[in-house]
Amino acid sequence: MNPALLEVKDLSIHFGGLRAVDGVNFAVNRGEILGLLGPNGAGKTVTFNLISGVYKPTSGEIWFDGKRINGLPSYAIAALGLGRTFQIVKPFSTLTVLENVLVARGITRYPAPSCLWTSWKSRQEAQAAMALLDRVGLADLAQRKAGLLPLGNLRRLEIARALAVGHKLLLLDESFSGLRHEEISQLEALIRTIQQAGITVLLIEHNMRVSMALCDRIVVMEYGKKLAEGTPAVIQQDEQVIEAYLGRKGESDAS
Amino acid sequence: MQLLIEQILNGLAMGSIYAIITLGLALVYGVMRILHVAHASVYTFGAYAGVFIFQATGSLALAFLGSMLLCAILGVLIERLVYFPLLKFPPYVPLIASIAVMLTIEELCRLIAGPQILTFSAKLPFPDLDVAGVHLSSTLIAIYVITAAILLLLWYLINRTELGLAMRATSQDMAIAGAQGINSHYIVSLTFVIGSAIAAIGGILVGIYYNQVYPTMGAVPAYKTLALIVVGGMGSVAGAVIAALMLGLAETLLIGYLNVPFPRDALAFVAMIGVLVWRSEGLLGSR
Numbered sequence: 001m002n003p004a005l006l007e008v009k010d011l012s013i014h015f016g017g018l019r020a021v022d023g024v025n026f027a028v029n030r031g032e033i034l035g036l037l038g039p040n041g042a043g044k045t046v047t048f049n050l051i052s053g054v055y056k057p058t059s060g061e062i063w064f065d066g067k068r069i070n071g072l073p074s075y076a077i078a079a080l081g082l083g084r085t086f087q088i089v090k091p092f093s094t095l096t097v098l099e100n101v102l103v104a105r106g107i108t109r110y111p112a113p114s115c116l117w118t119s120w121k122s123r124q125e126a127q128a129a130m131a132l133l134d135r136v137g138l139a140d141l142a143q144r145k146a147g148l149l150p151l152g153n154l155r156r157l158e159i160a161r162a163l164a165v166g167h168k169l170l171l172l173d174e175s176f177s178g179l180r181h182e183e184i185s186q187l188e189a190l191i192r193t194i195q196q197a198g199i200t201v202l203l204i205e206h207n208m209r210v211s212m213a214l215c216d217r218i219v220v221m222e223y224g225k226k227l228a229e230g231t232p233a234v235i236q237q238d239e240q241v242i243e244a245y246l247g248r249k250g251e252s253d254a255s
Numbered sequence: 256m257q258l259l260i261e262q263i264l265n266g267l268a269m270g271s272i273y274a275i276i277t278l279g280l281a282l283v284y285g286v287m288r289i290l291h292v293a294h295a296s297v298y299t300f301g302a303y304a305g306v307f308i309f310q311a312t313g314s315l316a317l318a319f320l321g322s323m324l325l326c327a328i329l330g331v332l333i334e335r336l337v338y339f340p341l342l343k344f345p346p347y348v349p350l351i352a353s354i355a356v357m358l359t360i361e362e363l364c365r366l367i368a369g370p371q372i373l374t375f376s377a378k379l380p381f382p383d384l385d386v387a388g389v390h391l392s393s394t395l396i397a398i399y400v401i402t403a404a405i406l407l408l409l410w411y412l413i414n415r416t417e418l419g420l421a422m423r424a425t426s427q428d429m430a431i432a433g434a435q436g437i438n439s440h441y442i443v444s445l446t447f448v449i450g451s452a453i454a455a456i457g458g459i460l461v462g463i464y465y466n467q468v469y470p471t472m473g474a475v476p477a478y479k480t481l482a483l484i485v486v487g488g489m490g491s492v493a494g495a496v497i498a499a500l501m502l503g504l505a506e507t508l509l510i511g512y513l514n515v516p517f518p519r520d521a522l523a524f525v526a527m528i529g530v531l532v533w534r535s536e537g538l539l540g541s542r
Contacts, residue, residue: 052434074433084434092427095420103424104435106417165436 002066005030005169005200006051011060011070013050020046022224023060028169033191033201035215037235039244042221044204045087048171051202052084053077065168083166085158087173087204093147097138097157100146101129104164129164136160136190152183159190163199170194172203176210188214212236220244260389262512263504268395268464270503271402275457277480277487277495278409279330279450285426285490286446288346289338292353294454295477296360297333301326301455302462302472303364306375315377322459323452329360330451331444339440357477365470372469375462394464401460405453406496412449413492422446426490475520482523486530488540498538502526 004027011024021043028034036044049055051062053074062070069077078084083104092100105125133139136156141149146157155175162170172191176184184207191214195201205211211218212232220227220241228238235241276298283291304322309315333356341349379397383390413419422442425432429439462468483502487494502523510519530537 054430054433073438074430075436075438078434078436086431086434090428090431092424092431094427095423099420103420103432103437106421106436161435165434 003029004063005065006202007061007063008047008051009061009063011047011050011057011062013046013055013058019224021050021057024221024224024226026219026226026229028200028202029217030200031195031198032216033195033203033214035211035218035232036202036204036221037206037211037218038221038227041223043224044221045173046224047221048084048173048204051077052082052171078165081166081168082171083162083164083169084171085155085162085173085175087177089151089154089158091146091149091154091157093145095146096142097133097144097146097149098126098129098142100157101132101160101164102126104161105129105132132160132163135163135193137186151178152180155179155187156190159194163194166199169200169202172201174204174206176205176207184210257388259512262507264389264391264395265511266504266507267500268398268503269507270500271398272457272461272464273476273479273483273499273503274496275402275405275453275460276476277483277499278405278492279454280480281484281487281490281492281495282446282450284484285492286422286443287334287338287342288490289342289349290346290353290481291333291338291450292350292477292481293333293356293360294450295473295480296357296364297326297329297451298454298458298461298476299364299468299470299473300329300360300458301451302375302458302468303368303373304455305459306373306462306468307368309375309377315379318377319456319459322455326451326455326458327448330447330454334444334447339443357473361470361473368470370470372467374466375459375468376466377463379463394460398460398464401456405456409449409453409492418442418445479520479523482527484537485527486523486537488537491537491539494537494539498526 006028008024008026011021012019013021024047036047038044046055050057050070053069053072053076057070060070061068064077064080064082067080069080092103095103102125105128130139130142133142136159138153138156138160141153149157159172159175176187179187188210191201215232217230218232218235219229220235222244227244228235228241230238276295279294280291283289283294301322304325305318308321309318312318337352337356338349341352379393381393381396381400383393384396385391413422421432421437424435425437425439425442432439461472483498484495487496487498506519506522509515509522510517
C-alpha cells in the first residue's frame with residue numbers, strides 16, 4: 001500500500017496575476033500529523049481549499065487514497081472520508097450542537113432518495129452523534145443552539161463535525177487560534193487521541209510551540225511555494241525558515 | 256353575524272392561497288438569499304398548464320399532477336440557467352434577472368394562450384357544506400384541506416427528515432454544507448422543485464376559485480408575496496405562512512366587512528412598512 005494517504009503534486013492556483021499556490025509538492029503519510037506552517041498569506045488556507053474542493057487548481061494533481069480528487073466538488077471529496085474545519089468557525093448556528101453533527105453524519109445517505117422520508121432522529125444516529133460529541137467533550141451541551149457556544153467549544157464542534165465525515169483524513173485550519181492556555185492543551189490531547197484512532201491529520205497552525213510538539217513532520221510555505229519540509233527538529237534549524245519567520249538581518253517580525 | 260363568519264371563512268381561504276404562493280418564495284430565499292420574484296410567473300404558468308390539461312383530458316387530477324411537474328421543471332430551469340450562474344454577484348443582479356424572467360414567462364403565456372381571460376370551470380372533488388346556516392362551497396373546503404395538507408407535509412419534510420436537515424444546513428452556509436458531504440446544488444434544485452410544484456397548486460386553486468386565468472394574474476401576488484416574506488421574517492417559512500393568513504383575514508374583514516375606505520391591495524405594504532419600522536426582523540425572523 002502506498003504510504004501516502006494524500007499527495008499534492010505540482011499544485012498551483014492563480015487568482016488573476018496572483019500565484020496564491022505555486023507548484024507545491026508534499027505528501028501526508030497514513031497515520032501521521034503533518035503541520036502546514038508559514039507566514040500569513042503563504043497560501044496555506046488556499047491549499048486546504050484546493051484539497052477539499054472549494055477551489056479548482058489551475059494546474060497540478062491531488063491524490064487521496066489512490067484516487068485523483070482535484071476537480072471533484074467538495075461534497076464528493078468529503079464523501080471519500082476527508083473532513084475539514086474552517087479558520088473562521090462557521091457552525092450551523094440555528095441548529096443544535098447535536099443536529100450540527102447529525103448533518104455531517106448524514107453523509108452516507110444524502111444521495112439516496114430515501115432521505116426524503118427517513119428520520120434523522122433515530123436513536124442509532126443520535127447515539128453515534130453523541131459518541132462523537134463525547135469524544136470532543138461537548139456531550140453535555142448537545143441540546144444547546146450552536147450559535148450560543150463560545151469559541152473554544154465551537155472549535156471542538158467543528159472537529160466533531162469533521163470527524164463524522166473524515167474517517168480517513170482531517171484537515172484542521174488553525175484550530176488553536178484564539179484559545180486559552182488550558183483549552184490549547186486539551187485540544188492537543190484530543191488531536192493525539194484522533195491520531196491514535198488511526199485518522200491522519202493535516203493541520204495549519206501559527207502557534208510554534210504547539211506545532212513543534214504535536215506534528216510528526218512539518219511543511220513550511222512562503223509566497224505560495226514550499227520552503228522546507230522535515231521533522232520539527234530539522235525545521236527549527238532550517239535557516240530559510242528562520243529567515244521567513246524572523247526576517248532578514250534584524251528586520252522586525254511582521255506575523 | 257352570518258356575514259361575518261362567511262367573511263372570516265373567505266379571508267382564511269384568501270390567506271391560504273397567499274400562503275401557498277409565498278411558501279416557494281420563502282423557501283428559495285431561505286436557501287439562496289435571492290428574491291425570486293419570478294415565482295409569481297411560475298404560479299401563472301401553473302394555472303395555464305392546469306387549465307389546458309384539464310380542457311384536454313377532463314381530469315382535474317391530471318391537471319394538478321401535470322401542472323406540478325411542468326412548474327417543477329420550469330423552476331429548476333430558472334434556478335440552473337439564471338440564478339445559479341448569478342450567485343457570485345451582489346443580490347440585486349439576480350433580482351433584476353428575476354424580474355426579467357417574470358416578464359418573459361408572462362409574455363410567453365400571453366403569446367401562446369392569448370390575452371383574453373380563460374375560464375376554469377371545474378368542480379373540485381370536495382362536498383359543499385351547510386353548517387348552521389353558513390354555506391361552505393366545495394372550492395373553499397378544497398382550499399383549506401389542500402393548504403393544510405401542503406403545510407403539514409412541508410413541516411414534516413423540513414423538521415423531521417434527513418433531507419430537511421440537509422436543507423436547513425444548506426440554507427445557513429452552502430460551502431460548509433458541502434464540506435459535510437451535502438451536494439448543496441442538488442438541495443437548491445430540490446427546493447425549486449418543491450416551491451414551484453406548490454405554486455402550480457396555488458395557480459390552479461386560484462383559477463378555479465375566481466374561474467379565471469389570465470397572463471397578468473401573477474402581478475399582484477408577485478409584490479404581495481414579497482411584502483409577506485418581509486413581514487414573516489426573511490426566509491422564515493412559518494412566519495411567511497402566518498403573515499399570509501393574517502393578511503387574507505385582514506383584507507377581507509377590514510375592507511370587505513367593515514368597509515374601511517382603503518385600497519385593499521395596499522394593506523400588505525402598510526404591514527410591511529410597519530414591520531420594517533418597528534420589528535425589522537419580521538414576525539418570526541432571527542437576526
